[in-house]
Amino acid sequence: MDSLISNLRGLWIPNSALADRYRLIICQLDGSRRLLFSFASASDLHWVVTRAPWSYEKALFAVAVTDGTVDPLRVSLQKQFFWIRIRGIPPLYIDEETGLGIGEAVGDYIKTGKDRNGSFLGRLLWVRVGVDVEKPLRKGISIPGASWSGNKLFKLEYERLPQICLYCGVVSHTGFSCPRRLSGEIPEPTYDVLLNAERKEAWLAKREMEEAERETVSGGGSTRVGMHPVKHSGWAMAYGSAGFSYYQDDQIETRMG
């Protein structure tokens, strides 16, 4: 736990000097795997909260903000906040309304992401959502016809996604210890590692590069080869369900950011 605490301090208060030692007070709660954090400044807390989810050794750190009036051991860590990307929506529909619809279907909608110019125009729809991490993560969303007919399924990509169980899709364990795999209920992985937004991006970039190379070699001829992401199973996880709570003296809105 000590290395975890010093890692967190380094991440959350980077380049801190001796004078910064009271900016973040960390205490381990007796008899639990929870930590209580007290931030001296609201901006430090805001910085940490808006960059959630956090993970350590690839496992999720569940975090929650509390006003300090309740027992920190009873603070719920069930809702965790993610930026979710949805690819393939026509630019005309990349807006707050679509973001709200998707966000509410997936969990607690917070906001729709805009680019630096405050515009929604782009190739992706970004939605900040509070997700129930005690349930299997949602893989996709079906959107009724806008410029297409019927319902169309769009895959969800989670930014900064920690390791999940690729068999049942929860974040609290990995495939290695999945009870539903061990009981034979789910014999094969049903989740794809490309649920992870950064992996998806790398995979798409690689595919684009390979396609460009292929076109160069074959002079534009079409020799397309089906590509599939490599599926992994049997993750090891050190801090499976470590839970963390934030505490700070002033009342802070939990839906900030």
Ligand SMILES: [Zn+2]
């Ligand atoms: Zn599982």
